[in-house]
Amino acid sequence: MAKLPGKTTYSGIRRTTTRKSGFKSHPDSTGGEYKREEVTPFLLEAGKTLTVCFRFPVSDGQTYVGFGGFFQCENFVEIVFHNSNSVKNEFSRRTSTDTSKFGSMWKRNGISENVTISFYSKVDTYVALYGLECGLIWHDAFDTAIENDQLGYLDNMYSIMPEAGFYTNEGEVILSYDGHLKLHNHNIIFHLKSCNRCARFLPINVNDEREHLCFSNHCVAKAPCRHKGFGIVTDVDTGETKLLHFGYQLECRFCKKYYVNMPLNWQRTAAQMKEDGQRRRNFELLIAEIYQLSPQLSYRAKTGRELLDDIWNRFNGHCFNCNDPLENKRKMHLDHTRPLALLWPLDGTATALCATCNTRKRDRPPSQFYNPDQISQLSQLTGLSVDELMAPEPNHEVITEILNRLDWLYEEFLTKPSLLMERDGKIAAELVVKALDKVLIRSKIVKYNFSFVDEYNRRRDRHITFDINENTDIIV
Numbered sequence: 001m002a003k004l005p006g007k008t009t010y011s012g013i014r015r016t017t018t019r020k021s022g023f024k025s026h027p028d029s030t031g032g033e034y035k036r037e038e039v040t041p042f043l044l045e046a047g048k049t050l051t052v053c054f055r056f057p058v059s060d061g062q063t064y065v066g067f068g069g070f071f072q073c074e075n076f077v078e079i080v081f082h083n084s085n086s087v088k089n090e091f092s093r094r095t096s097t098d099t100s101k102f103g104s105m106w107k108r109n110g111i112s113e114n115v116t117i118s119f120y121s122k123v124d125t126y127v128a129l130y131g132l133e134c135g136l137i138w139h140d141a142f143d144t145a146i147e148n149d150q151l152g153y154l155d156n157m158y159s160i161m162p163e164a165g166f167y168t169n170e171g172e173v174i175l176s177y178d179g180h181l182k183l184h185n186h187n188i189i190f191h192l193k194s195c196n197r198c199a200r201f202l203p204i205n206v207n208d209e210r211e212h213l214c215f216s217n218h219c220v221a222k223a224p225c226r227h228k229g230f231g232i233v234t235d236v237d238t239g240e241t242k243l244l245h246f247g248y249q250l251e252c253r254f255c256k257k258y259y260v261n262m263p264l265n266w267q268r269t270a271a272q273m274k275e276d277g278q279r280r281r282n283f284e285l286l287i288a289e290i291y292q293l294s295p296q297l298s299y300r301a302k303t304g305r306e307l308l309d310d311i312w313n314r315f316n317g318h319c320f321n322c323n324d325p326l327e328n329k330r331k332m333h334l335d336h337t338r339p340l341a342l343l344w345p346l347d348g349t350a351t352a353l354c355a356t357c358n359t360r361k362r363d364r365p366p367s368q369f370y371n372p373d374q375i376s377q378l379s380q381l382t383g384l385s386v387d388e389l390m391a392p393e394p395n396h397e398v399i400t401e402i403l404n405r406l407d408w409l410y411e412e413f414l415t416k417p418s419l420l421m422e423r424d425g426k427i428a429a430e431l432v433v434k435a436l437d438k439v440l441i442r443s444k445i446v447k448y449n450f451s452f453v454d455e456y457n458r459r460r461d462r463h464i465t466f467d468i469n470e471n472t473d474i475i476v
């Protein structure tokens with residue numbers, strides 16, 4: 001059986017090669033989801049040193065090189081941090097009841113020197129490590145900053161680590177210890193909160209919230225913050241409400257910087273466009289394959305030349321919206337009419353549009369783009385009822401076919417190499433199952449007692465493998 005991708009429970013000890021990088025994310029994240037993550041710390045014995053070493057891949061000088069992580073230890077533990085690649089580092093040591101963070105990012109043509117962080121204690125104690133990562137870093141937001149002439153947003157990159165650690169190429173994180181490294185006998189809690197933009201769960205501090213980590217505070221002067229999602233968060237495991245004092249922003253510091261603060265020439269960022277494009281392509285592919293698999297659906301499907309001729313003739317070579325004549329069939333843009341996001345294929349009900357109108361309409365349903373006269377005209381031309389155009393239902397035939405082929409969906413379709421690809425910490429297959437759940441809930445006439453995301457997680461969790469190595473050299 002094929003293995004589904006994705007982030008599994010972080011065990012504290014894990015081989016770099018088995019993970020997909022980044023932090024777990026939560027479907028439909030609002031930024032108000034809270035999570036406690038238990039981590040088993042290492043036993044740091046009196047007089048001994050535990051060292052974490054970050055080894056970097058070769059860089060071409062264009063992408064960033066960086067590392068980052070979080071830890072918890074007692075105040076008396078001595079820490080030595082060494083990074084000869086960058087004079088500027090984010091390193092904030094918090095008190096033992098809270099989480100500390102460290103990280104940096106720089107550009108280098110060639111090999112970067114190893115970075116080390118060592119923990120030493122005169123008495124037996126513990127060191128809990130979380131989210132240690134290193135490697136080459138890039139994110140679509142950096143392209144967006146360049147394209148929109150916002151180069152200032154690429155200054156001081158070190159300061160948004162570790163949360164800007166979108167690793168495109170992972171290095172190695174190696175633990176060494178002058179002795180036989182053992183686990184401590186009590187677990188440590190790392191408190192996490194979701195980001196409403198990147199959907200990752202990232203560490204927060206709950207004792208001294210002013211010692212913030214990946215999210216800035218929300219209400220400082222007017223504390224306590226009683227804004228839902230900011231100062232009032234929900235534990236995703238217990239459903240319980242947790243009150244914070246200053247509260248945290250819904251977006252992580254990375255997303256705040258690039259999606260909220262950065263002024264853009266375009267209303268939608270390049271990253272959003274790419275994600276939309278990817279989701280559209282994957283839905284097109286899914287629908288095409290379902291039509292091929294299903295005899296009832298495939299005999300009705302018109303494609304290519306035949307479809308193009310049909311639509312051209314029906315709309316008489318004019319853009320349906322602005323009525324401009326279209327030069328030729330190649331200049332005609334076919335709009336789905338009923339949304340692709342509801343699993344409708346490009347078929348005989350398509351609308352002919354010019355390039356400008358097609359770009360303007362994008363994913364909007366007909367009711368949000370056309371006036372009532374146009375809707376009734378479109379109804380006559382396409383054969384779809386006015387009701388269907390005003391409030392399109394999901395494509396129930398396709399949904400039924402998918403539900404009848406769950407093994408195919410999860411083991412063949414979602415495990416295609418293109419669906420296992422990860423961008424910005426998001427795996428294409430995960431975006432597809434999330435989008436499929438949105439299709440189900442948008443029906444006003446059928447209630448589906450099924451979640452593609454839950455099924456995905458259930459199937460994936462069967463394949464969790466932890467690689468715990470008891471030797472002195474442990475790759476985290």
Ligand SMILES: [Zn+2]
Nearest residue numbers: 195198252255
């Ligand atoms: Zn974020």
Ligand SMILES: [Zn+2]
Nearest residue numbers: 218219225227
């Ligand atoms: Zn607030």
Ligand SMILES: [Zn+2]
Nearest residue numbers: 319322354357
């Ligand atoms: Zn037009």
